[in-house]
Amino acid sequence: MVRIVWLAAARNDLKEIYDYISFDSKRYAKFQVERIRSRTEALKKQIEIGKIVEEINDPKIREIVEGNYRIIYQIVSKEELQILMVHHGARDLTRRIKA
Numbered sequence: 048m049v050r051i052v053w054l055a056a057a058r059n060d061l062k063e064i065y066d067y068i069s070f071d072s073k074r075y076a077k078f079q080v081e082r083i084r085s086r087t088e089a090l091k092k093q094i095e096i097g098k099i100v101e102e103i104n105d106p107k108i109r110e111i112v113e114g115n116y117r118i119i120y121q122i123v124s125k126e127e128l129q130i131l132m133v134h135h136g137a138r139d140l141t142r143r144i145k146a
Contacts, residue, residue, distance in 0.1 A: 049091045051120075051128045060133040064116070079114070083133055087120075088115040094122055101142050112136070 053061075061080050068076035089096055090111070097109035100119055107122045116146070117134045133138055 051087055051090060051130060052123075052127060053130045054132075055066070057130040057132050064135075083113050083116055083118060086111060087118060087130060089118065090128060093117065094125070094128055100140075102144060120139055 049096055064078050065076045068079055070079070093129065095109065095112040097118075097120065099107050100110050100117075108119065109122065110117045110119045112118070115136050117136050117140070119131045119134060121129045121131055123129055132143070134143065
């Protein structure tokens with residue numbers, strides 16, 4: 048089975064998502080973060096399920112989508128992948144990857 052490693056930046060993204068949504072609803076904030084985490088479980092069975100991130104164009108950098116969020120990950124090996132970031136789809140990803 049594939050090991051999924053959440054990098055610090057991705058864990059921070061989840062915290063920011065929770066904090067932002069929790070201004071309106073702590074319950075929905077928790078639900079959204081759980082949905083994002085749950086969505087990554089599919090990667091354990093098939094690591095290449097996500098599409099190549101268009102802005103990066105590297106076959107090892109892929110994304111899956113959960114609601115409005117792009118979960119961007121890197122295939123390290125057949126046994127491991129890293130969640131790099133969780134990015135809101137309405138925001139410009141190119142600004143973030145150049146930073």
